[in-house]
Amino acid sequence: MANVPLHRKIAVASVIAALLGPASPAMAAPAPDQLQKGLLTVAEAPPGYTVAPKLATSTDVRYPATGTMCANKPKTNDVRQTKVAMRGFVESDGTIIVTMIGAPGAKYAQAAVKAAADTPARCPNQQLKEDKVTTTKLVLPNLGKPAAGVRQILTRKDGKQERLLQVGVADGDVSATFVQSQGTAADEAEFLRFVAAGVKKLSQIPR
DSSP: OTTSOHHHHHHHHHHHHHHHOSOOOBOOOOOHHHHGGGSOOTTTSOTTEEEOTTSOSEEEEEETGGGOOOSSOOOOSOOEEEEEEEEEEEETTSOEEEEEEEOOOHHHHHHHHHHHHHHHHHOSEEEETTEEEEEEEOOOOOOSSOEEEEEEEEEOTTSOEEEEEEEEEEETTEEEEEEEEEEOGGGHHHHHHHHHHHHHHGGGSOO
16 A cells, blocks of 8 residues: 555554454464455456455454444443455555455354444534534445445534445355455445455355
């Protein structure tokens, strides 16, 4: 991300940190190199995107907390932490798309989708210091699998806005999370095409 402004690097780092949540004991899951087979390659990404070289290729994620985009995440002791495979793409204008694929089990994959679906009603409006965050449902194409999409628009004190899109998908024991940050309204259709292609590629993960 050498050409991406520092504030945008910080923004995507904040997105990932919010998705990960606090640490807890890890559970056994397929190795990240197997999950990597479900990630889109740069050749399959939208034109103009390149792989974000400094983004980790795997990390630990808590389910179902990864599904919600609310600052006040639902409290539950029924969680599963497992390792996910990650890949990020960045466009020359700074738009970033990140995919995370984990295998927490069907129960937690479905719970993450439900957490995403509940997000617009749970926190339609949030005040983060001097910034306002508005959350709405992101309408998805037919992906053929349980899925939910969320759109967040952050309005800063000076009136400038930043958009964040997130889609959660459950595919049996596998959970996929797609995130776009620093995009515009015109980028939504492109992001949804990326998600549709990404969901199809989940079939390449060994089961």
